[in-house]
Each structure stands twice: as structure tokens, then as C-alpha cells.
Amino acid sequence: MATLSATAVQADAAASACWIMAPGRAELLPEHLPPLGDGEARVRTLHSAISRGTEGLVLRGEVPASEYARMRAPFQAGELPGPVKYGYINVGRVEAGPAKLLGREVFCLHPHQTLFQVPAHALLPLPPGVPAGRAVLAALLETAINALWDAPPRMGDRVAVVGGGTLGLLVAWLAARVPGCRVEVVDTLSGRSDLAAALGAGFALPDDAAPEADLVVHTSGTAAGLGTALRLAGFEATVLELSWYGSRPVALPLGEAFHARRLVLKSSQVGSVAAPQRARWSHRQRLALALSMLDAPVLDRLITHVSPYAELPRVMNALARMDEAVHGLGTLCHRIDYPRVPDPRCRSPAPTTPAPATTTMYAVNVRDHFMIAHSFQGEVFGPAQRLHGATYVVDLQLQRDTLDVDGVVVDIGLATQVLREELARLNFRNLDELPEFAGRNTTTEFLARAIFDRIAARIAAGALGPHALPGAGDGGLTRMRVTLNESHVAWAAYEGALPAA
Secondary structure, three states, X not given: OHHHHHHHHHOOEEEEEEEEEEOOEEEEEEEEEOXXXXXXXXXXXXXXXXXXXXXXHHHOOOOOHHHOOOOOOOOOEEOOOOOEXXXXXXXXXXXXXXXXXXXXXXXXXXXXXXXXXXXXXXXXEOOOOOOOOOHHHHHHHHHHHHHHHHOOOOOOOEEEEEOOOHHHHHHHHHHOOOOOOEEEEEOOOHHHHHHHHHOOOEEEOHHHOOXXXXXXXXXXXXXXXXXXXHHHEEXXXXXXXXXXXXXXXXXXXXXXXXXXXXXXXXXXXXXXXXXXXXXOOOXXXXXXXXXXOOOOHHHHHHEEEEEEHHHHHHHHHHHHHOOHHHHOOOXXXXXXXXXXXOOHHHOOOOOOOOOOOOOOOEEEEEEEEEEEEEOOOOHHHHHHHOOEEEEEEEEEEEXXXXXXXXXXOOOHHHHHHHHHHHHHOOOOEEHHHOHHHOOOOOOHHHHHHHHHHHHHHHHHOOOOOHHHOOOOOOOOOOEEEEEEEOOOOOEEEEEEEOOOO
């Protein structure tokens, strides 16, 4: 390790980063890293994530000039509105720096960049049991924690969370853990109901939401949502506003019964530790608390979309355009996965003769089913151009070259659970109405690939346990096959390798 660290410290390095060149235009640009300075660490990014709220405003040029300084990210380069390198959700592995950090997976409030170096004290090692793929939720969970410090729910409170995005669902998850609290997520997307239930909360559309809440937390980022939040608040209740609207004006219904009900409308923002905790908690302690709470596998369901780093500009530009087909209303956390580079500390000498190709492997298969409705476009589909139903029996096959330490391919219970959860997101849905499938023919072949990608993301996030992670110490899972059976005589499948973590 000492040799690796010294070599890395002395060497320059090349990297790539995502820059917002102007509102609505993101690009990948080369970066040059100088030799590592004293007290610094060099980190290779594994995952980053896009903040649909704040980064969306930056991408669309909706940050007021008066807020440029306050909105500055910790390791931002350039200035708003652009060109600027902006972002604050980054999970990586330390390649050089202090010995105690070498090889550790860490979280950093750094923009989207393949390789970067920062003061070592800016890195927080991931706690045991928190996979790197899930750790991208830390920044938003920290915001949710700070919010409930600003307006803590009490035992038995009725809590309404208006806005079922990633932040709102994390707030609901935290509030639902308070004994006796009845938490209801309020959103215009009925598809959020299953996820809310998995997080311990109820769900309602705005017109059906329960009134007289003791605490209302608003996260939708819309004036209509804030109006709903005020309507749901009970006498002398607090409405906690977490949305930030940038330069957009917001009209509020502060007439009617607002004063008679003596409502409190309070803002909460993560830039400052909430007043009740500020004397005893630092920003670092608060972020460490958020990381420690990410050991719950159910939170993997908040990561709905995964894209490779090479597609980051396309994803960012789609967010700026509010393009639902790429980054639509159904998206919660959109994670970016970076190219994998082998850990140099684990490099083996090159073999003198080529190793024989591996042609045999172990496999486990689990099965479930789901039912959907959809229609196809194109004369080739004949009557199937009309809306029709379909039932699929799905086989998930997981493969690996060697058995894990327990002598199995994978925990079959976890595999069954993950398959069931992913199919539940499609079950009884009209696929024509899902933004993520807009403009696509949801053929059996297409659905096999879509389900493959979702389960691969869950595996990378640690949903099947640490021994299943591709590239784990005992090899991990290597390949996966998803088969959708339409009948006993017809099926379609997608099979592929699982990239090493």
C-alpha cells in the first residue's frame, strides 16, 4: 500500500468531469489533477447522483443572481450560471492519500467527475452494511433529517408529506419510524402508493388526502402542492417548506382560513444545521448520521433509474428540458455509474500463458409473475395495436463461477424478494401511461431488458447481499438472465454480464 500511495502522490492524473456550459447544455470535459498535496486524498468515483431539485434549477438557469454565493457547492468550479462544474453527491474509492483511507469507499460532496482529489477530512467512509450504490441517497437523507429536526413529529402525530419524490419519501420513512405516527404521502402519481407502503406510510391523491394534520411537510416544488399542504394542516399546525423555487414566483392561498387556523409556515434548508441541534451537531456529524441510516435495503427502491457516466450529459440535458421520456415524472433518484477500474492493490501478476475460458458456472432460478396492459404502434403488430392485457411468468436466473462462503449462488429468499418488488412496480399497470416507456413498444423482449436493468441496479446497490456483488472477494455474481414466458410455447429473454463493482 505504501508504494502505491507514494507513486500516486507523485503523479499527475487525467480525469473527466461534467460541466454545465450554459443553461440547458451539459458536456463532459477533460480535467487535469496535479500531484497530491499534503493532507489530500485521491478518489475514483463509483457512483454519483443527480439532484432533480437543485441541479434541475442550475441546469435550467433558474438560480437568482442574488443566491449565487449561497448556492455554491462545496467543490464547485466555475461560476453560476455557467460554465460551472456543479453537484454534491459522489461515492468513490480512495486510491491515494492517508493510509487509513486507502481502498475505503467514501462519500463526498463533490460534482460529477471520474477522479478527483480533496482534503481527506472532506471524505466520510461508508459504514459497514451500506453499499456504495445506495450511499448516493445520503445527501437527500441528510436534508430529510434536518427537516425533522426543524419540525420534529411527536408520538401519535398525523403527518402529511406533500410530494412523493425522493426527498418526500425519505421524510415519510423517517417520520413513520416515530412511535404512533400516522404518515400519509400525498402525490399526483398514484404509482407511488406501493412504495409509500413499503416505507411504512399511507398514500393519497391530493383530493383524497386526510385533513387536520399535526405536521405537513411540503416537497413537491409546485405552488399547487404548497396550496394542498396549507389545506391539509390542522389548527395551529406547522407546514414545513422544503421546496426551493429558485427565480420562480409562487402564489399562496393565505386568505381563507389561514389566519383563523393560526398556521405556521416555516422554511427548512440543509445549508444550516437546524436550530434545535446546532449547538451540538456539526454538518459532518449530520451527514455521518445519514450514512449510518442507509443500511435499510428497502431504500434501494428509491433508485429508479441508472445510467452510465458516458450518458450523463444526455440525462442532464433531458432534465433541463423536463423531457419525460428520458428523465420523467416517474423518476426518483437517478444514479450515474462510472467505469470500473481494478483496485491496483489487488492486481495479480500477468499469467505467462493465457487462462482457459470459463465455460461452466453455477446458477439459481427464481420465478414470479405480473399482469399488465399495453398497446403497440406499427402495422406489424396487427390487432395488438389496440390496448390489450398480458400475463408474464418471469424467470430470473443468477449465475456465478464459484459458490460463495456459504456454499450457495445467492440468498434465494433475497432473490425472490427483489424479483417480486421489481415486478410489483409494473403489476396491474397500463404501460402506455408510464413516462419511462413513453414512445416505446413494450414488447416482451423490451420488457426483459428493462427488468434486467432494474435488477442489475439492485444487485449493484447490495440488495442481494455483499457476497452477491459482482467482483466481490469470492467472485460474486457474474451473469444474469431474465426470461418472460408468454405461454408454454413462447418466451423472450435478455442475458448479460454483470459489471464488477
